Amino acid sequence: MLIEIRELEDHALEFEEQIAPGVIDFGREVRQTAHLASSGRAQLVQEHYGKHHVINDIRLSGRFSTKVELACARCLEPIAREVAKQFDLLYRPLGADAGREELSVTAVEAEVGYYEGSGLLLEDVLREQLLLALPLKAICREDCQGLCSHCGRNLNLEECTCREAVDDPRWSALKEIREKLEP
Numbered sequence: 001m002l003i004e005i006r007e008l009e010d011h012a013l014e015f016e017e018q019i020a021p022g023v024i025d026f027g028r029e030v031r032q033t034a035h036l037a038s039s040g041r042a043q044l045v046q047e048h049y050g051k052h053h054v055i056n057d058i059r060l061s062g063r064f065s066t067k068v069e070l071a072c073a074r075c076l077e078p079i080a081r082e083v084a085k086q087f088d089l090l091y092r093p094l095g096a097d098a099g100r101e102e103l104s105v106t107a108v109e110a111e112v113g114y115y116e117g118s119g120l121l122l123e124d125v126l127r128e129q130l131l132l133a134l135p136l137k138a139i140c141r142e143d144c145q146g147l148c149s150h151c152g153r154n155l156n157l158e159e160c161t162c163r164e165a166v167d168d169p170r171w172s173a174l175k176e177i178r179e180k181l182e183p
């Protein structure tokens with residue numbers, strides 16, 4: 001859904017969207033598994049500079065919720081998560097702040113982003129907000145054993161002998177002997 005400046009000049013916009021999985025590309029790491037429900041309001045915030053210079057900002061506030069699947073950072077198994085977030089954002093035209101030292105008060109209070117051209121794609125905002133709401137590294141459970149760095153087996157599901165070989169006391173005994181033998 002494109003939130004157009006032209007329309008906002010007329011009136012504020014209330015939206016209520018249901019976005020099916022697959023419509024927004026969240027990248028390879030995140031899979032949307034349920035409809036994403038979002039509602040909110042977009043309105044125009046005009047900044048006047050002098051008599052003739054006006055900057056059209058878009059203030060976008062609302063909320064969304066959905067379900068996603070992420071890969072565990074240790075064992076790579078999928079983790080199901082519910083995500084919900086509220087947002088209150090200000091979008092300025094790209095380039096509006098070029099060479100300007102200070103932002104206006106409204107810009108400082110809200111989170112600030114930039115839009116390009118005739119408006120702002122709601123889907124782009126939701127993608128960014130959802131990714132921000134997720135942890136950088138999700139783990140399936142506190143004590144996840146992860147994958148063996150030698151053989152790649154999932155150590156939550158099965159054991160492997162790689163670690164034993166490394167930690168085996170017989171090997172360290174051998175190592176000691178070898179160290180003693182070395183001149």
Ligand SMILES: [Zn+2]
Binds near residue numbers: 141146
């Ligand atoms: Zn895990």
Ligand SMILES: [Zn+2]
Binds near residue numbers: 149153161
């Ligand atoms: Zn192993």
